[in-house]
Amino acid sequence: MASDTLSCAHLLLHLLRDTYGVDTVFGIPGVHTVALYRGLESGGVRHVTPRHEQGAGFMADGYARASGKPGVCFIITGPGMTNIATAMGQALGDSVPMLVISSVNRRDTLGRGQGRLHELPNQQQLLAGVSRFSHTLLDPNALPETLARAFAVFRSERPGPVHIEIPIDLFDAPATPPPRWEPPILYRAAPDPRGLARAAQWMHEATHPLVLLGGGCVDACEAARALVERLDAPTVTTINAKGLLGRAHPLDLGANAALPAVRELARHADVILAVGTELGETDYDVVFDDGFTLTGRLIRIDLDAQQLVRNQGVSLGLVGDARRSLELLLEHFPAPLSRGGAERTRQALAALDLAHDPAFSSFVPLYAVLQEAIPEAILVGDSTAPVYAGNHLxxxxxxxxxxxxxxGYGTLGYGLPAALGARLARPDLPVVALVGDGGVMFTLSELATAVEERLPVVVMLWHNQGYEEIRRYMDAHGVERTGVDIRAPDFLALARGFDCMAAHVGSPDALAQALASRPMDGPFLIEVDAAAWQRSLSP
Known part of the structure; x- marks a missing residue:
């Protein structure tokens, strides 16, 4: 190999580390990817080994959501890719930046069906459905351009997973490094000034405005808070936008768009500003009755032009980055307006009375204990009862x-590995995984990763003896319970088998005591007995 070239595998490492600042990679080494590991950790990139490729994808997802930087995975051909596809689907549904680098069989064997190790008929086509794009590298010198395309998606478009597969005969092939290692400077789109002016005019004229802020706004805190205060408008912040306005902001309706009082407010809004939100059912219609209705003028701002016309009839659509759009829109409101927004918000929340709603009230003391014990924690959830309640509370x-x-995609098994990714991304903050006894079984093996990496994540396991949400759904629809009353293992014994500390609690006081004694050098599993918890709250 000439002195002015690198192997394709080494070029990949240098580009990830030196051009794009990647410091952590998730993956399980295999015979098809060993070339990617030559010099990886000695080159300053941390490698984390999950116990399943789905875990790798969920860790990368949690890493990206907590840090804002893309999560990166190295995945083997074939079964590694089918294993990670579910995690990529979740990341695609929630617009999470994830880079999946995989191997694929030799170029001269692709598509020939020869029964080679890990062979799929068309791996790239399979992964195209769960990624922003999926690309097969056929020329090692095209690697810099291909990675630049991936990071352009992460930095300038609506983000999501990108898959790049490299044939195993290319890993050691010579490649010419780029003349410079600096990444291109990319800016996101800004909305049309004329459209912004019209949107501002409509908002000025509104008497009952409403603002809807989604996960696309997470990097626009200051502008979002300033604008809703100038507009004096009640504001829905979706699950992925939670915390955008700060804790208990007087204009924040939370993620309660599916509940009656907020729906009533939405129906009577004369102008609605929706920024960085899909207006999808898992944020606005979790009761699945298509009851979230907007009758006023709808203004939408989104990076994705197609998203402007999905789910609700739009009156004015603007393509643009959320933060820049909000900053520019703010310039049209030099002085705050007065439309009774805080009072309308207060009335709606009072009508909801979430703390006393039977669907949520059992979890009020759980979150109170968490906020008292670890108020700065990142809370990462699976699909489980405490999370459904926390979305609202x-x-x-x-x-x-x-x-x-x-x-979005609504997977099970997400909470534990995503919490580990979040902790790796933000070692300065405590992290709690909120999981259930059903969903955690999908990825419980990742406790081994938490122990190995010495990650002090609290795993709060809500144990309600099976798939409670589906049990209720079956009961409500007159379906005999089948497959939902599943046998649970001894979670404390399993945790200790992984060398993970564990505790069993059945009341808020016991939970507070357990959290006070949590270790700081490894994970801690707290099994919450749901039945005992409910009994402890009874008068």
Missing amino acids: LSQPEPRRYFNAST
């Missing part, structure tokens, strides 16, 4: 402090 001080798999 919880208020966070900042964005990127609460996310879960109950939105």
Whole structure:
């Protein structure tokens, strides 16, 4: 190999580390990817080994949501890719930046069906459905351009997973490094000034405005808070936007768009400003009755032009970055307006009375204990009862402090590995995984990763003896319970088998005591007995 060239595998490492600042990679080494590991950790990139490729994808997802930087995975051909596809689907549904680098069989064997190790008929086509784009590298000198395309998606478009597969015969092939290692400077789109002026005019004229802020706004805290205050407008902050306005902001309706009082407010809004939100059912219609209705003028701002016309009829659509759009829109409101927004918000929340709603009230003391014991924690959830309640009840001080798999794709098994990724991304903050006894079994093996990496994540396991949400759904629809009353293992014994500390609690006081004694050098599993918890709250 000439002195002015690198192997394709080494070029990949240098580009990730030196051009794009990647410091952590998730993956399970295999015979098809060993070339990627030559000099990886000695080159300053931390490698984290999950126990399943789905865990790798969920860790990368949690890492990205907590940090704002893309999560990166190295995945083997074939089964590694089918294993990670579910995690990529969740990341695609929630617009989470994730780079999946995989191997694929030799170029001369692709598509020939020869029964080679890990062979799929068309791996790239399979992964295209769960990624912003999937690319097969056929020329090692095209690697810099291909990675630049991936990071352009992460930095300038609506983000999501990108898959790049490299044939195993290219890893050691010579490649010419780029003349400079600096990344291109990219800016996101700004909205059309004429459209902004019209949007501002409509908002000035509104008497009952409403603002809807989604996960696309997580990096626009200051502008979002300033604008809703100038507009004096009640504001829905979706699950992925939780914390955007700060804790208990007087204009924040939370993620309660599916509940009656907020729906009533939405129906009577004469102008609605929706920024960085899909207006999808897992944020606005979790009761699944298509009851979230907007009759006023709808203004939408989104990076994705197609998203402007999905789910609700739009009156004015603007393509643009959320933060820049909000900053420019703010210039049209030099002085605050007065439309009774805080009072309208207060009345709506009072009508909801979430703390006394039977669907949520059992979890009020759980979140009270968590906020008292670890108020700065990032809370990462699976699809489980405490998370469904927390989506409505919880208020966070900042964005990127609460996310879960109950939105979008809605996978099970997300909470534990995503919490580990969040802790790796933000070692300065405590992290709590909120999981259930059903969903945690999908990825319980990742406790071994937490122990190995010495990650002090609290794993709060809500044990309600099976798939409670589906049990209720079956009961409500007159379906005989089948497959939902599943046998649970001894979670404390399993945790200790992984060399993970564990405790069993059945009341808020016991939970507070357990949290006070949590270790700081490794994970801690707290099993919450749901039945005992309910009994402890009875008068």
